[in-house]
Amino acid sequence: MNKEALIAENQALKADNDRLKAQVNMLVRALFGKKNEKHISQEMPPEQLTLDFGELAPVEMPADANLEEETTQITYERKKKKHPGRHKLPDHLTIEEIVVEPTEDTTDAKHIKDVVVDTLEYVPASLHIKRYILRRYKKKVVTENGEEKSVFLQASMPASRPLPKSIAGSGLLTHLITNKFLYHLPFHRQIKQFAEIYGVKLAKSTINDWFIAICTLFKPLYESLKIKVYKAYYIQADESPMGVQDPDKKGKTHQGYQWLYYAPVEGLVLFDYQKGRGKNGPKAILEHFCGTLQTDGYGVYEKLCKNNANIELISCAAHARRYFYKALDSDPRAKKGLDYFQQLYNIERYIKENIEVEEDIVAYRQEKAAPILEELFEWAEKLYPTTLPKSPLGKAFYYLLKRKDGLRGYLKHAYLQIDNNLVENSVRPLALGRKNYLFAGSHDAAQRIAMMYSFFGSCQKQGINPVKWFQYVLEHINQHPINKIEELLPGKWVNDLD
Numbered sequence: 207m208n209k210e211a212l213i214a215e216n217q218a219l220k221a222d223n224d225r226l227k228a229q230v231n232m233l234v235r236a237l238f239g240k241k242n243e244k245h246i247s248q249e250m251p252p253e254q255l256t257l258d259f260g261e262l263a264p265v266e267m268p269a270d271a272n273l274e275e276e277t278t279q280i281t282y283e284r285k286k287k288k289h290p291g292r293h294k295l296p297d298h299l300t301i302e303e304i305v306v307e308p309t310e311d312t313t314d315a316k317h318i319k320d321v322v323v324d325t326l327e328y329v330p331a332s333l334h335i336k337r338y339i340l341r342r343y344k345k346k347v348v349t350e351n352g353e354e355k356s357v358f359l360q361a362s363m364p365a366s367r368p369l370p371k372s373i374a375g376s377g378l379l380t381h382l383i384t385n386k387f388l389y390h391l392p393f394h395r396q397i398k399q400f401a402e403i404y405g406v407k408l409a410k411s412t413i414n415d416w417f418i419a420i421c422t423l424f425k426p427l428y429e430s431l432k433i434k435v436y437k438a439y440y441i442q443a444d445e446s447p448m449g450v451q452d453p454d455k456k457g458k459t460h461q462g463y464q465w466l467y468y469a470p471v472e473g474l475v476l477f478d479y480q481k482g483r484g485k486n487g488p489k490a491i492l493e494h495f496c497g498t499l500q501t502d503g504y505g506v507y508e509k510l511c512k513n514n515a516n517i518e519l520i521s522c523a524a525h526a527r528r529y530f531y532k533a534l535d536s537d538p539r540a541k542k543g544l545d546y547f548q549q550l551y552n553i554e555r556y557i558k559e560n561i562e563v564e565e566d567i568v569a570y571r572q573e574k575a576a577p578i579l580e581e582l583f584e585w586a587e588k589l590y591p592t593t594l595p596k597s598p599l600g601k602a603f604y605y606l607l608k609r610k611d612g613l614r615g616y617l618k619h620a621y622l623q624i625d626n627n628l629v630e631n632s633v634r635p636l637a638l639g640r641k642n643y644l645f646a647g648s649h650d651a652a653q654r655i656a657m658m659y660s661f662f663g664s665c666q667k668q669g670i671n672p673v674k675w676f677q678y679v680l681e682h683i684n685q686h687p688i689n690k691i692e693e694l695l696p697g698k699w700v701n702d703l704d
Contacts, residue, residue, distance in 0.1 A: 221594050224536065231535040295324055302327075333404045336375055338363060366681040369419050379416060380677040387658045388672060390638050393417075421654040423683060428657045430692040431664070432491070435476040438469035439497035440621060442629035443507065445483060449645035450652050459645045462652055464659075467491060468629040468667075471621055474695075475632050475663030477656035481649060485510055492517065498615070500626055503605060520615025523550060524625035526606050533598035539589065540599050543606075546582040550575055554624050564620035571617045579617075583610055632663050664696040672696075 342360040349355060368376050385391040393413050400406045435441060444466045449459035463483050467476040480487030485506045492499070496516040501507040502525045511519040530543035553575050561567050583606070590603040606613070616622040646652035665672035679694050686694060 221597075224594070225596055227536060295326060330403050331381075333378075333400075333406055365685045368423065368680040368684065369416065372416060372419070374416050376677050376680040379420060379680060380673060382413060383417065383420065383658065384662075384673050384676060387635070387655075387662055390635075417654065420680070421657055424657060424661070424679070426688060426691050427679070427683065427694055428660065431474060431660055431695055432476055432478075434472065434692065434695065435467050435469050435474050436491055436495045438472050438474070438495075440469065440471055440500075440619075441495065441497070442468045442470065442500045442623070442626050443488065444502065444626060444629045444633060445504070446633045448479070448652060448655075450481075450649055451645060451647050452649070460649075462646075462649065463487070464633075464652070464656055465491070466629055466633055468632050468663075470623065470628055473664065473667040475660055475667060477659045477663070479649070479652040479656040498619070498622060500615075500623065500629075502626060503609065518615065519612060520622065521609040521612030522626035523547060523613060523616075524627055524630075526602075526609065526613060529598070529602035529605050533602050536597065537593075537599040540602065542585065543582070543602065546578060546585070549578050550624065553578075567620035568618070576614070576617055579614060583607065632667070635659060635663065635666075661696065668696055670696050 340361040340363070342358060345357050345359060346354055347357055363370065366376070368374075368379060382393070382396060385396055386393060393410060397408050397410060397413070400408050445463045446466065448462050448464050450462045452460035460481070462479060462481050465478045465480055465487050467478070468474070476491075478487065478491060483506070488506060489510055492510055492514070498518045498520060499507065499511060500520045500522060502522050507519060511517045527544065527547040530540045530547070533540040534544065553571070557567055557570060561570060586603045586606050590600070590607065593600040593603060595601075595604065616624050646655055661676070662672045664670075665675050675696055683691075683694060
């Protein structure tokens, strides 16, 4: 083997070694390292004020300066910070007063003062039976022919009863559903609680039947939510895996996907379950959409938007930044990329805290953020040819440069976000739920789960009490006109309800 071949082989082995080291570092960080991607730049962030310390400012001493030791006694007074005390207990809580007398004999003693000590107590909620007594009457009436006959009159059940043939009231159903999807308490654990705390046995099959009936009742509302989301002019999209039991796959679960769409302006969240990660799922939603779509780098979205002039696809800066963060251990040059992104996020933080007018936001981004983006792209284009394509930094450059236009997209309108983090935050309840109930019992069950997370996610984004909203809809959806069903979607009006 000649010298040139040995050099080439050595370089190839070195490149493989660097790549494997980077993979090991990533795995170690994933298992044992911190989860956040915080990066502190050494550069001064934009809009950072320079403080004038005057005489206290540090000065450089000449190298030949003769420094003499000088002892100075410093005295100071330490001020002890006053403890703020306990948080005040809410005024709306019921107060149970317990008067405690001294153990000593208080005969002929004068009562001068009460020392009040408040403790916060918890009493488990109670179950009770709501018994409807439907009065029945017998009445004699005379017909048009002059004949006398008996008729029976009986009261009907209130229309607010959510499931007509069920013993479950709206309060119990709300408790079961919100505990599962808001507090991640599976039905089987709730069944155990009811038996141990209240002495009431509930069958799992019965609760599942109630849940299916509620989802059937809410299906028109879910379809209305779907329409409102794809009628928005700006949505963010993401997808998350979910294990699903499938009768065709014995001994293992099927990996389905919850596709998530979030309309930041309207504050509406839509989960849509699909059996796979192909384009058919998002295609059904996005074929009706006309506006700006923000996603990560998944290729399905690019293919769907390529031939659709109604959709403008923009990219997520957080995903581009993440590649540089992963490359930091293997190549110190990645730090400069992180510094560029930190400057961009400092600009967005300043806008959020100081600028409200939309035109001013766009102008400020064009003045401050656009030059930084272009400088980032120029830096990446210069170094990319000298970087191994399969190295972590090479992948970071490739991801960044391929999506230059998409990363510039948020500069055009004030309502656009620099990244996709808002939609990723909406996936967190699903991730927490997966850790508790592990998988869905069927594909239909996975879609019912998507429906509930859509409603509760929308409540969360709009600052609405989800428990109050859910019980209100349960009690009113049966008598609400179907052509006005969207009026029951999560909205600010819910906060005005008693």
